[in-house]
Amino acid sequence: MSSPDDDADPRDRQERARTDAEAQDRDTDPNRGPSPAAILSGWWDSAHVIAGIFLRPPLVLLGAAPKKPDESAIARAARGFPVVGLGLGVAAGLVVLAARGIGLPMAVAAVLAVALLAYGGGGLFEAGFARFMQAVIPGGTRRTVLAAMRERAPGYVGILLLVFAFAAKVTALASLPGPATAAAAVIAAVTASWGVVPALLHYLPAAQAKGLAARAGTPRFDEVVLAAAFGGAVALLFLGPWTGVIALAVGAAGAFKMAWLARHFAGGVTGAALGAAQQGAEIGILIAVAAIA
Template identity: 40%
Template sequence: MSESPVIDENPPPRSWLGDAHLAAVFLTRLPLPDAGMGDLARSMRAFPLVGIALGLGTAAIAWAAASVLPPLPAALLAVLALVLATGALHEDGLADLADGLGARGGRERRLEVMRDSRTGAFGVLALIFSIGLRASALAAIPLGWGQCAALVAALALSRALIPAAMQVMGPARTDGLGAGAGCPDATVAAAAAGLGLLACLIGLGLSGTLAVLLAALAAGGAVVWLARRALGGYTGDVLGAVQQAAEIAILLAAAGALT
């Protein structure tokens, strides 16, 4: 997540459909038509819509795999399919941030380590726990509607937190993907949050939504606090780590609420 995209300084107005298209092209590796240049910051309002689509697809794979496999292998295959669909975009950010936070030295040294394409021990451990916790939580959730609702909630709400995190932090550096994407305004962050919460309410109800929201805010907030303290703000890697931490926390909370 370190390359800077080419951002049109005066993009044409986009509809929700156009924003969803741009968001899907950015967040996934699915074979979609070229979205052209546009306002990536504004398209973040549609990030939860991409999460909903990914959640439904992942739930279908989990259900199909569980028809022939025990719960844990089926859940691992579902998580694998999700990683392939997204090109490990957020996992890469989580691993880079873990390596940066584990590096000795000050802010500049941490940012330098995060730019390194090699993955260190902290990054590998972060990925192991990310995959393991998500798969084990998913395996513990009853098959069918419960898994589908949990996945949609996790993938939508965790992506809704990305523009919210950018509202409370400034960029840690002037280049890179985090700075190049631009900062979404408060209306974009609010629209994304509303969509993420709606996805949770439909699938999990009010009590379930409160549980996963608190878990997501605690996990994502912890990453935000660490990033501000250690780096002085966000990078693309930090935003990926916010999404991963929130997704893990939501699935764990859903497993507790639904079992």
């Protein structure tokens, strides 16, 4: 019994063979670059890794948290930081819109949004900010600074500054004209601030042999650029070019200040320094938007 190909016109068989060969070349020729599907898959995989490490509370609640997050994969998945930040920012923005939609005051909506940000990230960056400030404000030797950063509970200096940081974010959001503006601001601030984390891991050495920063590794330069570009693009999209550029500049200054303090006092980056840089950028962006609006 003959197959359909045996009965087909020879020219049809040649055309199918040529089409199949071209498809195979597209899949295997490295000069053509990755396909759009492969690019999207890479972003998704990176975001999945980062979320499994930094968004554990909501993932545990949903039963989707990995049992043993692989922190050594952070460097390879660095582009996922702003993607996860975008998801967290969108959730906070929706809280603002929902709270105002049911008639709650803007101040209450802002408190709920900032509380969601802290809960969603497990308070890791907020706790890191508090421990970092507790370590660097009094100063001291590199050994004493690193020892203070390793403490699970910050002292009164770190707690006070964390309260001030929380108040700054809440008042900045509450002062904005309308819930839509506040939602856009929080989405931009969280996404862009998460996007600065890979830069610290790339440009600063790990301050100690153990800890999150040491286990994370050093991201490639292209991962740093992709993370920063994604965060900046989202901020410009939600804030507009004029407000976005100014807010990004202020946020970058806040993150750079924390990076400088980490280098000066600790000799490099730590997990606490990552939290301080993210919080510094987030607060700076929100304050800048509030000042311009």
